[in-house]
Amino acid sequence: MNNILRILRTERGWSQAELADRLDVSRQSVNAIETGKYDPSLPLAFAIARLFERGIEEIFDDGLSVSKAAE
Amino acid sequence: MATLGFRTANKRYKRLFWPMIAIYVAVIFGAKWLFDEDTAPLWLRIACAIATTAPIIGCIWAGLRMTYETDEYTRARQMRALAEGGAIIACAVFLVGFLQIFEVIGPVDVFWFGPAYFAAFGLASCRTIFGKTV
Structure with a gap:
């Protein structure tokens, strides 16, 4: 799943560790989500969306919405 | 077991893990110092084995609990x-x-x-x- 977490984080000038602290997860978790190695659960996705005051679908993209729109 | 988040789970882990390690080291050296392989009675051998295993069980429990509680x-x-x-x-x-x-x-x-x-x-x-x- 693609996401814009890195962009949102750097816009605010936060390090991965700072974001991890705000979400109460490990820095490795943030890195894994940013690099697309790990897809967060729904509760964590909501926590991220709430922190950045965005909708979940604005941050995470499963690639299906684009192909659906194209159909 | 409820998820507590990375920080709390880590704190709880360290709070249990390090004392257990300290006890383990103390028991190991204590047993070595007390224990005479030729004359030690059976009950003392069993007590030493249990006393050395107990902190290891504590460490394993700390690790499992952290795994359940962390992010x-x-x-x-x-x-x-x-x-x-x-x-x-x-x-x-x-x-x-x-x-x-x-x-x-x-x-x-x-x-x-x-x-x-x-x-x-x-x-x-x-x-x-x-x-x-x-």
Whole structure:
């Protein structure tokens, strides 16, 4: 799943560790989500969306919405 | 067991793990100092074995509790490493067992499978850190 977490984080000038602290997860978790190695659960996705005051679908993209729109 | 988040789970882990390690070291050295292999009665041998194992059980409990309580990604990584470590040791146990049955090797101290499990867990953890993750 693609996401814009890195962009949102750097816009605010936060390090991965700072974001991890705000979400109460490990820095490795943030890195894994940013690099697309790990897809967060729904509760964590909501926590991220709430922190950045965005909708979940604005941050995470499963690639299906684009192909659906194209159909 | 409820998820508490990475920070709280880590704090709770360290609060239990380090005292257990300290007790383990104290018991190991204490037993070595007290224990006379030739004259020690059976009850003392059993007491030493239990006293040395108890803090190890405490450390394992601390690790498991941390795994259950920490954040989801860390938990997934830990569970994977625990499973892979267990699988490696299960394979090793079968191999050593069959080598004994077919009389290739002599008796092997069962004790070493414990430290070997922790080593296998450590290696599996490194693989999940540096390799492709969950």
